[in-house]
Amino acid sequence: MKRNLKYDVVVVGGGSAGIAAAIGAKKSGKSVILIERSSFLGGQATNANVASYCGFFTHGKEPQQIIGGVGQMLLEKLAALGKYNGYKISTMGNAIIPLESESLKFALDELITENEVDVLLYCTLIKAYTKENKIISIECIDDEGNLFIEGSSFVDASGDGNLAYLAGAEIVFGNPGGTIQMATSVMRIGNFDMNLDLSPEVIKKAVTSAKRDGFKNISKDSGIIFKTESDGFAILPSVKVDSLDCKTLTACEINTRKQAHKYMEIFQKYIPGMENCTLITTGPKLGIRETRHIIGKYTLTGNEVLNAVKNKNSIARGAWPCENHKKAEKMAEYMWVKDDDYYDIPIDILISKNISNLWSAGRTVSSDPIAFASVRVMGISFGTGHAAGVGAAYMAEHNDINVQDIREELKKQGAFI
Known part of the structure; x- marks a missing residue:
């Protein structure tokens, strides 16, 4: 039996970015489906033993929280379970949020359910159908066979740019210089x-x-x-x-x-x-830091990150140091954001250059190697995911974007901009 579904916004990938995107789009008043091939949500935090969220706070003696919105909703859910009572300072002096994977899985299930987001676990993307530089639908597979999902806007939060790749979006594997994070x-x-x-x-x-x-x-x-x-x-x-x-x-x-x-x-x-x-x-899966990135309408640069550059078209903030795992035998190299400040993340790094209704979130956003070393982490992914979901919802209704309207909706939903 052929199974056909239709939604305003289709989100592929149930990690930090995908969860934030799905809830952001739903709170914007659109129908949303979240596709995840694992048996649980959480991405690297639950799949790869990554036992802390990085990127919710600035660096320094008095860290300031820079990620709100859906990320804050999850922190409140974890706090209610007795699993969050503030940040911890790591060996490298960064403010991190320790995680316990089973509690996190449960909290994410509750968060998605309470926000009435349709979710399909055990569901793997295998094909994207496009027409005139737009994604029309995707094909997925489970143990019963194939299912087809139509959408107006799509968010690739897969971590590996799987939807972008299958849709023929302009992408790069690693970065143009040929290096890749271990x-x-x-x-x-x-x-x-x-x-x-x-x-x-x-x-x-x-x-x-x-x-x-x-x-x-x-x-x-x-x-x-x-x-x-x-x-x-x-x-x-x-x-x-x-x-x-x-x-x-x-x-x-x-x-x-x-x-x-x-x-x-x-x-x-x-x-x-x-x-x-x-x-x-060792976790269900290897912890992969970097594979495919989209080529966006704009590419975030290391200069912007390291110098805490602000942007009038910002839809999220970042402050994690540029943590570069360039060599398998060496520890990460760190480059710190100027004055322990935060940088702004412009909306155009989330939007595919050549597929008009494709949004990217998480570690696949358009960024150069230095910027990527910061913007990729899970805390910041809640911010880029939330923005991608709200942006995709706006595009589903208007077939276009208005940055100021999207910013206002994000603020209404509690995002820090």
């Missing part, structure tokens, strides 16, 4: 004293000793172990993902899982107090 398998580890010193220096000393004793086939020489109340999350096994075909991704998953077990041996042998630590999980 992917990491985040290791959730347990059964050790949470008071242990697990600084990057301690990890580097252990890895150096292990390599001297003949350990091979590991990537990073040092890294961060982020500690929660009961577990640690080691950001270590890394690999370059230079294609999204199944053969490449299979090799990357096997590679980083092998590395994870090597690192566990190193922890147990070379870090006092970690002799009995255990590997709980």
Whole structure:
């Protein structure tokens, strides 16, 4: 039986950006469907053991919250569950929001349900149908077969630009210079004293000793172990993902899982107090930072990010430092936003250059390599997603955009602009 659906706004991808886009469009008065191929929402936070939201706050001694709207709605939901009571300062001095994945999954289910957004889990995009530089509909598949979804506006929040790619949008893989941020398998580890010193220096000393004793086939020489109340999350096994075909991704998953077990041996042998630590999980999926980007009507630059440039067409704010994971063997390089301020995110980085009704949100927005290293994180993705959803809703009604009207609607919905 052929299944046909029709909505004003169709959102592909149920991570931070997609959730914010779907709720933003719904609160704008439009019919919305959210498509997600996993069995739960949350994106990298629930799929890849990324146990904190980065980007909700500025850097500095007194961090200021810069992401509101749907992001704030989720924080309030987590607070009601006893899972959020403010930011924590990370090893690198950034204000982050620790997460517990099962509570986050539940909170996101509740948030989507309360806002009456239709959602389809276990639903994978396989094709986009276009006419005269517009997406007319998409084709998806589940275990019962195919379904077809028509829409007026579409938001690609897939993380990998899957909808943009299938629709023939102008895209780039990585960046024009040919480099790409490394992917990491985040290791959730347990059964050790949470008071242990697990600084990057301690990890580097252990890895150096292990390599001297003949350990091979590991990537990073040092890294961060982020500690929660009961577990640690080691950001270590890394690999370059230079294609999204199944053969490449299979090799990357096997590679980083092998590395994870090597690192566990190193922890147990070379870090006092970690002799009995255990590997709980490497997550359902590898943590991919960068693959495809859209080419937008405008490209956000590193100069704008680092110099905290403001823009009259802003639809969100960003303040996370440019965190660049350029080399598999090295820790990230950080470049800080001037004066611990925030930069503005202009609307045109969300809009496809050649597909007129396609919006992008999250880590696929149009940005140069330096800007991308900041704008990609999940906290900021709530901001770009919210804006893309409101913008797509406006376009579904008017077949055009008016930046000031979209800004006003975002403010009405609690976004910080």
